[in-house]
Amino acid sequence: MTYPAYEPDPYQPPEPPSAPCDPLAAALGNASLLGIGYLMLRCWKLAAFTLIGTVWLLNVAASTASTWAEILLLLWWAAGIAHGWSLAHGRAEHVVRRGQRAGALAVTLAVLLTAGLLRFDAYGIEDRVTQAREGGDCEAAVAAQGEVWWGHRLAAAPVLEPGEAAVAACHRLENAASALADVARTGETDDLERGFRILTEVLDEPGNEQTVRTVLDAFLDGLPTEDPCATADITGWLHDRKPTRDVLDRSAATAARAEPAALTGCGDDLMAEEDWQQARARYQYLLDEYPDDARTDKARSGVAKADRALELAQVRRLLSGTTGVDSGYCARPVKYSGAPPYRKGLNQALFLGDAEYTDKLPAGWRTPDPTEAALVVCADTAEHAASVETCSYENDRSEYLPHEVTFYKIKIPLKVYALRTGKRIDPREVQISGGSCPGVLHYKSYGTYDLGPGDQFVSTAKSDVRDAFRPVVER
Structure with a gap:
C-alpha cells in the first residue's frame, strides 16, 4: 500500500495582536474631523477617507453657503465620533491612555475653538455690514465685508451670505451711480433709464432701500446741471416716469422744482443758436405743464418770438426759391x-x-x-x-x-x-x-425781309x- 508523501503547511506568521485602544480617545480624535481617532486605531484608509470627506463637505458648505451643507457636516462629525467609539469598543483590549485622550482632546478643542472664533468674528463682520447698509453707506459695507477670508467662509459661509449679497448690490449701485453721473454731464436719457433700471432691480432685493436712497439723493442733489437743456431732458424723463410707490418716486418732486427753470434756460439757449423749432417746443411745454409758474410770461414771449423766427425762416426759403410769379x-x-x-x-x-x-x-x-x-x-x-x-x-x-x-x-x-x-x-x-x-424809330430787322x-x-x-x-x- 502506497501512502502519499507528507507535505507540511506553508508557514503562516502569526497576526500581530490588535493595538490596545481607548474608545474615548478614538471618539475625541474623530471629533476633530481630521480622522485622528482612526489613526490611533491604525485604520489608515478610514483616516484618509475621513479627511477627504471633511475637506469635501467644507468645500460644499463654503461654496453653497447653505444651511443644509452645515447640517450635513454636523452629521458627518457626529457619525465620525460614534463610529470611532464603536470601532474601538469592538477591539479585544481596552486600555485607558491618558496621553492619547489629552492629545486628541487638545486637537479637537483647537479645531472647534478656531471654528467657533471664526464664526463669532463672521457674525461681527455681518453686523457691521448690516449697520452700514441700513445707514446707506455702501463704502463702509464693502470695507467690512472685505475683512472676510477663506477661514471665515469655511467656518460660517451661511452667516456671510447676506454680506456677500449686500456687496454685490453695492457694486451694482456703483454702476447705477456711474450711469447717472454720465446723465448729469450729457443729458442722455438712455443712461438715465439704465441707471433707474439698476436702482429698481436692487431695490427689489430686501434691505437695500437706504443704499438706493443714497445713490438717488446724490444724483438728485446734482440737479440742475450747468446745461439747462440737459437738465430739461433729465427732468422731462423724471416727470414722465410712472410712479412705483417706492423711494424712487422722490425724483418726481425734484423734477417739478427744477424743470421750469431748465425749460426756460434751454429755450433761451436754443433761441441764441437759432434752433427756433426746439426752442418753441421747450417754451410751450412749460406753458402746458406748469401754467401757474412765474416764468410763463417769459415763455409766452419766447413762443411768440420763436413763431416769428420760424415764419421769417420760411419766408426767406420761399423768397430764395422765387424765379417768377408762378414760383x-x-x-x-x-x-x-x-x-x-x-x-x-x-x-x-x-x-x-x-x-x-x-x-x-x-x-x-x-x-x-x-x-x-x-x-x-x-x-x-x-x-x-x-x-x-x-x-x-x-x-x-x-x-x-x-x-x-x-x-x-x-x-x-x-x-x-x-x-x-x-x-x-x-x-x-x-x-x-x-x-x-x-420822330425816328430805331428797330432791328431779322432775315432777308x-x-x-x-x-x-x-x-x-x-x-x-x-x-x-x-x-x-x-x-
Whole structure:
C-alpha cells in the first residue's frame, strides 16, 4: 500500500495582536474631523477617507453657503465620533491612555475653538455690514465685508451670505451711480433709464432701500446741471416716469422744482443758436405743464418770438426759391407776423419776378430785407395795354414801308401781398404811360425781309414808372 508523501503547511506568521485602544480617545480624535481617532486605531484608509470627506463637505458648505451643507457636516462629525467609539469598543483590549485622550482632546478643542472664533468674528463682520447698509453707506459695507477670508467662509459661509449679497448690490449701485453721473454731464436719457433700471432691480432685493436712497439723493442733489437743456431732458424723463410707490418716486418732486427753470434756460439757449423749432417746443411745454409758474410770461414771449423766427425762416426759403410769379413766394405766400404793418403812407416792398421796370423805382420804395418790407410785389412780364397812338414810318430799304406802328401803354400783371398777413391785396396790375410816335424809330430787322418794327410800347421815363407803381406802395 502506497501512502502519499507528507507535505507540511506553508508557514503562516502569526497576526500581530490588535493595538490596545481607548474608545474615548478614538471618539475625541474623530471629533476633530481630521480622522485622528482612526489613526490611533491604525485604520489608515478610514483616516484618509475621513479627511477627504471633511475637506469635501467644507468645500460644499463654503461654496453653497447653505444651511443644509452645515447640517450635513454636523452629521458627518457626529457619525465620525460614534463610529470611532464603536470601532474601538469592538477591539479585544481596552486600555485607558491618558496621553492619547489629552492629545486628541487638545486637537479637537483647537479645531472647534478656531471654528467657533471664526464664526463669532463672521457674525461681527455681518453686523457691521448690516449697520452700514441700513445707514446707506455702501463704502463702509464693502470695507467690512472685505475683512472676510477663506477661514471665515469655511467656518460660517451661511452667516456671510447676506454680506456677500449686500456687496454685490453695492457694486451694482456703483454702476447705477456711474450711469447717472454720465446723465448729469450729457443729458442722455438712455443712461438715465439704465441707471433707474439698476436702482429698481436692487431695490427689489430686501434691505437695500437706504443704499438706493443714497445713490438717488446724490444724483438728485446734482440737479440742475450747468446745461439747462440737459437738465430739461433729465427732468422731462423724471416727470414722465410712472410712479412705483417706492423711494424712487422722490425724483418726481425734484423734477417739478427744477424743470421750469431748465425749460426756460434751454429755450433761451436754443433761441441764441437759432434752433427756433426746439426752442418753441421747450417754451410751450412749460406753458402746458406748469401754467401757474412765474416764468410763463417769459415763455409766452419766447413762443411768440420763436413763431416769428420760424415764419421769417420760411419766408426767406420761399423768397430764395422765387424765379417768377408762378414760383416760390409768389405762388405760395405765407405770413410773417414780424413784418411792418401795411399802413397809410409809403410802404417798402420786396419786388420779385420781372425786374425790367421795378428796378427803375426809387431805392426808398424797395428793400431786399423781409423784416423791413410791408409788401411783396410779384411783377409778371409786360403786356400791351390800351393803345395810345398810331404813326406811319418810312424806310427806303423796306418794300413794306411806309408802315403804321401802334404804340401801347405798358401793362404789368401783379400779385401784391401784405407780408404781415400773407394775404393778397390790390391792385392786380399797373399801366405805365409814356411817349409815343418818336420822330425816328430805331428797330432791328431779322432775315432777308424787313417787315418793319411792329407794335411798340410807349417810351417811359423813371417818373412814368414811379407814377404807375405809386398806388401799389402808397395807401
